[in-house]
Amino acid sequence: MKLSHLWRGLAATVLSLSVLSAHADVKENTVRVGYQKYGTLIILKAKGQLEQRLEPLGFKVEWVEFPAGPQMLEGLNVGSIDLATTGETPPVFAQAANADLLYIAHEPPAPLGEAIVVHKDSPIKSVADLKGKKVALNKGSNVHYLLVKALEEAGLGIRDVQSVYLQPSDARAAFDRGSVDAWVIWDPFLAAVEHASQARVLRDGTGLVHNHQFYLASRAFATRYPDIVKLVVDEINAIDQWGKANPDAVTAALTPVLGLPEPAVRKAVERYSYGAKLLTPEVASAQQQIADVFYELKLIPKGIQIGSVVWNPVTVSKN
DSSP, rough: OOOHHHHHHHHHHTOOOOEEEEEEEEOOOOEEEOOOOOOHHHHHHTTHHHHHHHEEEEEEEEEEEOOSHHHHHHHHHTTTTTTEESSSSSHHHHTTTTTEEEEEOOOOOOOOEEEEEEEEEOSSSSSGGTTOOOOEEOTTTHHHHHHHHHHHHHHOOOGGGGEEEEEEEHHHHHHTTTTEEEEEEETTTTHHHHHHOEEEEOOOOOOTTOOOOEEEEEEEEHHHHHHHHHHHHHHHHHHHHHHHHHHHHHHHHHHHHOOOHHHHHHHHHHHHHOOOOOOOOHHHHHHHHHHHHHHTSSSSSSSSOOOGBBBHHHHHHHH
């Protein structure tokens, strides 16, 4: 496959619409939050604490569900949401496609929350055995970087495997019927396939990747409502602290929402990291390493500077 074609495939969800971001409107006195069926935001949504904090300020909250990070950042880019949460890799592709986003906060590392899995009876015993094999992953997602680093550790490159780009639901179906040899995936899908199929973890993120969860905002929204952005981060951290202290309650709340067996949800909850905070230079530097690796591999069309899109509440509020 030509490199230009590979880039177009990886960035299609944001590149084709990037020109619209300059015209995105901020909805008056409304916070539109993108979320997935997992993590802190779904608990925050269920408990209604953000609405309680914002109502006295004359703001309402709209929640918009997305299947994965790349699609969510497309929504952020075209102005259908104001805040989003994704893994490490989607913001890199989005920034390279000229999305006007800002990193506002992150969760602590959770390297156990993503992994390369194979079938329990697979002859594949190591990452090196993936050479020439079909590996399913969500294009441009956090696990894309895990696959790159795991292959590098094994002395292979990303083009030594056959990457099959599928969203989680389609990837699970392909994995279950044996259409792919391995699947690179994150929780709770990882915990679910471990529980249902006894899928074997070939390599998780330990010692390879941080697997940070990031919270992002459109520049337009953060510029207009910096105090609201800070309030949202505070509420995310508050629900994080509650979740960290109450894993049983988190499991009970997420199980019916996810539609997964309770043991699988509990495993995912135990691997999650809690404690949202504004980005530090160290976290920005780790994210820059990902961007640099993808540029070197020609997976993004240009070099980018993460530091230029890190939210500074003081600076933004003066703009």
